[in-house]
């Protein structure tokens with residue numbers, strides 16, 4: 001039985017091996033390893049790709065979000081509205097600048113936060129909104145920007161999982177005041193190590209971020225702020241430059257794979273398959289389904305901590321299919337956020353998602369045969385319950 005991994009990065013590397021090996025060797029021979037032309041050139045090309053005025057590279061997606069909040073002067077006493085269904089870093093940086101994350105419940109069709117609920121939690125303390133284009137599925141940015149404008153709020157897009165995704169023909173990361181990207185290897189545009197970037201059409205914000213990411217220093221050995229050391233290596237910059245040329249092609253492969261799953265799985269009626277929304281062009285960083293916890297009436301979902309989803313995941317593993325759970329604990333229920341005062345049951349939809357969601361293997365280069373094996377395994381598991 002063939003094992004199917006949740007993600008296989010070697011297939012991307014095989015595709016670019018020759019040019020990537022050469023480019024990395026060139027950097028090794030150049031003696032210039034941090035910053036320099038390779039980094040500047042990548043920043044320009046990524047800005048062009050997104051059709052945005054400025055791109056500032058940094059060490060990670062987490063730093064990108066942190067730098068964006070800092071540059072916009074978000075601080076203690078401020079509130080920032082975001083999704084509870086995201087990687088922890090999105091909220092972590094809000095807390096790190098001293099502000100308070102405000103979580104709103106999600107829409108189970110897109111896994112993105114629900115814009116009607118966003119409107120309801122805005123207070124005089126709210127300074128910014130962080131939409132997360134989760135799993136590569138864009139948030140409705142037209143509606144979100146209208147909400148933000150009417151309350152005079154900043155919008156910082158968390159595009160970590162959505163490089164190349166578009167809302168109504170505009171790439172995410174070019175619509176809000178600031179866009180934040182991660183180049184962690186498993187993201188749609190992934191380096192062979194850590195990396196991140198901030199994108200913006202606002203030259204003043206970009207300038208401030210460049211100062212902050214270099215120890216708060218606008219000129220050598222002069223320091224106006226307490227900043228960070230956050231930069232990307234030249235080796236990562238050349239790899240990203242090469243991979244950027246294939247990003248649309250690889251995203252198209254993800255789209256095709258998502259459509260094929262849709263075709264294979266739609267007849268398995270108890271499964272809830274991911275739905276896009278009109279206007280949003282997802283880049284499918286994940287293909288996440290929901291397995292209804294009430295499917296098996298013999299299991300009382302409230303009485304056991306192992307959900308039906310967990311059991312199916314185990315059974316899939318026996319059939320060689322490695323699936324993932326993004327995310328098992330919504331952020332409002334994280335131990336570290338107990339002091340925010342959220343109760344279990346307060347955001348019921350995201351809590352349901354955390355119990356039901358299962359992400360199936362998807363990555364550029366996944367074969368139809370592999371997807372068929374996933375689908376058959378899933379059918380088998382469901383027929384056994």
Ligand SMILES: *Cc1c(COP(=O)(O)O)cnc(C)c1O
Pocket residue numbers: 059060061062063086087089090132158160161181182183184194195196
């Ligand atoms: C990966 C990720 C981040 C953090 O990016 P790093 O490069 O790992 O720091 C932030 N937000 C989301 C939604 C992510 O998926």
